Amino acid sequence: MQNATLTKIALTVAVVLGGAGFLVYTSVDHAQHYKMVDELISTGDLAGWEGKELKVHGNVEAGSIVEKIVSQEQHRTFLLVKGGSKIRVFSSGPKPDTFKDASEVVATGHLIKAADMKGMADSLGVKLESDLPYVVDATDLMAKCPSKYDGAQVNKNINDRSTDNKFK
Amino acid sequence: MTESAPFSPIAVVGTLALLAAYLTGAWCIAAGIAGNARKSRRLVSSSVYGLYGFGALIGLSAALLIYGFVTHDFAIKYVAATSETTMSTWYKVTAFWGGLDGSLLFWVFVLALFSTVAIAVNHRRHKDMIGFVVATIMVVQVFFLSLLIFTKNPFTTFLTQAPTEGQGLNPLLQNYWMVIHPPSLYTGFVAATIPFAFGIGALASGRLDDMWLSSVRVWMLICFFFLSFGLILGGRWAYEELGWGGYWAWDPVENAGLMPWFTATAFLHSAIIQEQRGQMKVWNLVLVTLTFFLTIFGTFMTRSGAVQSVHAFGEDNILALQFIVFMAVILIVSIGLIVYRSSKLTTLGTFESFFSREFAFLVNNWILLACAFFVLFATMFPTISEALDGSRVSVGPEFFNRWMTPLGVILLFLAGAAPLLAWRKTTTQRLVNQFLFPSAGTALSIIVLAFAMPQTLHLTPIFADRLKLPVSLFVLATIIFVGLSIGQEFWRGMMVRRRQTGSDPFTSLLGLMLSKRRKYGGYIIHLGVAVLFLGFVGKAYEQQTDKTIAQPAIVRDEAASTRVPKQQALAQSTLPAGLENQSFKFGEYVFVYQRLIVTSDDHKDATTAEVGIYLDGEKLSTVYPAKWDYHRGGEQATTEVAITVRLSEDVYVVLTGYEQDSGLANFRVFINPLISWVWIGFCILALGVFVCLLPASLATYVSARPPRTRLGRAADTGLVMALVIGATLAIASQAHAAPPASAAPAEHLPAGGMGMGASGVGYAAQNRPTNGAAESAEKDLLCPCNCSHRTIFECDCGNAAELRGKINAMIAKLDTSTPEKAKVAYDSVLADFIATYGGEQVLANPRSSFPWLIPMLAAFGAAGLLFFVGRRWITRGRAAPMMTASHITSIADEDLADKLDDELRDTD
DSSP: OOOHHHHHHHHHHHHHHHHHHHHHHHHTTEEEEEEEEEHHHHHHOOGGGBBEEEEEEEEOOOOEEEEEEEETTEEEEEEETTTTEEEEEEEEEEETTOOOOTEEEEEEEEEEEGGGGHHHHHTTTTOTTTOOOOEEEEEEEEEOOTTTTTEEEEEEEOOOOOOOOOOO | OOOSSSHHHHHHHHHHHEEEEEEHHHHHHHHHHHHTTOOOOHHHHHHHHHHHHHHHHHHHHHHHHHHHHHHHHHHHHHHHHOOOOSSSSHHHHGGGGGSSHHHHHHHHHHHHHHHHHHHHHHTTTTTTHHHHHHHHHHHEEEEEHHHHTTTOTTTBBBBSSOOOSOOOOOGGGOHHHHHHHHHHHHHHHHTTHHHHHHHHHHHHTTSTTHHHHHHHHHHHHHHHHHHHHHHHHHHHIIIIOSSSOOSOOOOOHHHHHHHHHHHHHHHHHHHHHHHHHSOOOOHHOOOOHHHHHHHHHHHHHHHHSSSOTTTOOOOOOHHHHHHHHHHHHHHHHHHHHHHTGGGGGOOOOOOOOOOSSHHHHHHHHHHHHHHHHHHHHHHHHHHHHHHHHSOOOOHHHHHHHHHHHOOOOHHHHHHHGGGSSSOOOOOOOHHHHHHHHHHHHHHHHHHHHHHOOGGGOOOOSSSTTEEEHHHHHHHHHHHHHHHHHHHHHHHHHHHHHHHHHHHOOHHHHHHHHHHHHHHHHHHHHHHHHHHHHHHHHGGGEEEEEEEEEESSOOOOTHHHHHHHHHHHHHSSSSSOOSOOEEEEETTEEEEEEEEEEEESSSSSSEEEEEEEETTTEEEEEEEEEEEEEEEEEEEEEOEEEEEEEEESEEEEEEEEEOOTTTTTEEEEEEEEOOOOOOHHHHHHHHHHHHHHHHOOOOOOOOHHHHSSSSHHHHHHHHHHHHHHHHHHHHHHHHHHOOOOOOOEEEEEEOOTTTTTTTTSSSSGGGGSSSHHHHHHHHTBBTTTTTTTTTBBOOOSSSHHHHHHHHHOOOOOOOOSHHHHHHHHHHHHHHHHHHHHHHGGBSSSSSSSSHHHHHHHHHHHHHHHHHHHHHHHHHHHHHHHHHHHHHHHHHOOOHHHHHHHHHHHHHHH
């Protein structure tokens, strides 16, 4: 094989490998980890997750939702539970229509020290739990509704029309 | 009358047609391969005619399924699952592709249609390989058909009792964008099969000259257009319907459509290099294979549940396995054939200079491929990470934007630079001559932008966090560069043509575009892409806020003495004072929450906020963001956003929550700068594609006739361009038209005397049918109010309510105790209506076929007329050039014309 061809191949391989390596390297900064509440708590090392973007999945503990409007913005806090573990979530702005006690929620946000949210907790009149040193500062709440886009699925339980009983 | 028993003749005939098509397809594969391998013309012809027969059978199946939807044949499971009787006919027809089973049939149908046209046009030209082409297409068809027949048959009927009413289509999908977005994407996906089949045909037959390329270029352009159209329509749907303020979220389903778009675009460029320079033969074959592979992979990725998506089609392991096997076959056969034919695929010569058009195209190909692989990697990231360490890790839209923005800017720069470069090598003198004006203009605009709009200097990270650049400024400068370079190309081309023909600038410009449609159509597409980028830049300056307002300006049950003056104040064009607690300022706008309106009709409960938007104290618009809770739509309400469209920015208001009793409402407001330019950019892109696809005969006709007068000539060319633009707008206006929220309040307002109030005492709620016979009669009689061909059962006008009362009264007097007697009662009601209103036009489904024949005959007559007029026009167009042969030599061969153009420019 000619030297020129070898150089071309070597250069192409270097560019492709370099690009791929850089891609993987940059992807690490943007990784959003998806954890169930108990999965997150059981890692034991919550400090290690501090500041990282997380999606935390659990159920809203009944009676734990506290909401208040502060200068035209709705603030809220609630406890997210799963498998006996719990974590407190703070969020502002809109909430899903199906967000209520016991509903299944995925909170996207960052894990921060509970002390950092003391001001917001006080304004909402909520006492922070001493055994929960970290809370989730959520930017987005998503109610789990896996069948949202599937017409047949959404409507599967709604075949209750009683009017169309031709000639019976 | 629809039978409610689980037997359906439509289902039987439909399934038989599919089975017959399956056998025909299998025969076509065998005959096509054997025919070309043994050089048997009879076998090849047999496979070609088999393909036509296959198309007819699939057409019959598709027609039967649509007929099943229109006639409410709920014995068919698919019809029962995706439609209901009260849906409008339009949605019933489009429910055809509303679910997986139907969309697979739709796929096969569109491919049958495309392949019939492609084979009919090419089978004489490519006798040596057409059998292989037919066989390849039929392998794809048989694969999808086997999915249809064995696992997803849309004609499957209920084994036991069929339901008497369907479940209906998800309300989110009952939207005009959704009606055209999926078929458009499918059409793009399907069109990629034709180039792939010709590529495989060329490889299998060993005919690896440029013949196959010329046959597939048009199909790849169609694929490119429909993918673009589908992607932009999907974006528009998300923007209007989902209420998160954006049009693109890098969702796996969106990405599935984008990946083949990149490779199709790459092919459209690299095919030109092979035509012009005889290079990149293997590359082109790889690109057609990759484009086709990515369409199948995209379908697999989203339909099998391999990747999590908001579209959530659900996991289906069997389907996933079938797709994996099929994809493996595609890769093995394609790569195997390329290796087998490698000796015939040697390239002539190499690139002579970095400053050549072919090198610019090569870089464009690398970047497009990099884009495709980046999107693939990031989309598959959760799947890859789960496979590697078991944890579910995803990457957000931010990661996509960081990589795609710089790659996109390089592509955009090339869209402006490549047209300025010459083939082989650009001399220094020409480089200066071509680049001086666009570069100087761009440099000047960078300075002006930096001073006049300092916000463009905002630093944005690209690739990694630490690498920050004023990306907006770069993008805007590149857009200007593209605009100037394309503008210069048009200007110089027009001047050359003016000297050649002596015509006026307008005629010269149109003549130039018509004579070199591919070249200048391509430039228009580049311009459209630049305008699209202008829309993308706006994303960086998007603003969003959430506000909660405890009470509207006009409170429910408020005394008239206080309510009326407030209403009058709010109706004024200026911002009323004293509404601080009911308003908020965001950006330059003041939003006043005027009132909360609660309405309901037969389908849904609607809660609508009336919001006044003021700019500089003057009322800009009144918008009606709402939440609709469909009675049959499950637990989730749909969000109806209100968008005030301006060329500079959209004001996008979402009602994110409310309390009916107190009137409290949560709003999320987005200010989306420049977003309208995304839709406008697409319209320009579509215009470019239409120019590229204009038939040569039409262009020749206009260009070749001897000019009677300059004015007459300009009128001719103007007419053709008006047709092109008209056709483009007719299709693309959907993407451009953002219905101003203020134009649609009627839907949201309490409907006065006509409507259905919250108490459910509106006309639609009056005189509901008292029994099955009355209901059947009402469903089979049209309302005389002429409101969209609705039946008396569906219609919400006063006439319908009165007629329902009349039917109820008639039925009450008759015996309906047994099904037979009920049928007699039903018949007597219909007979009475026919007698009273003078004919069968009162019936929703006329018994006589005559009324149906009239529109059918009219449609066929119009098509026939068009055909004859068009043919005559084209024949005249062909005859004309014979008289002026010397004139058309410059346009008959586009390549020659291109070279001539280049040479002429060099002598300028």
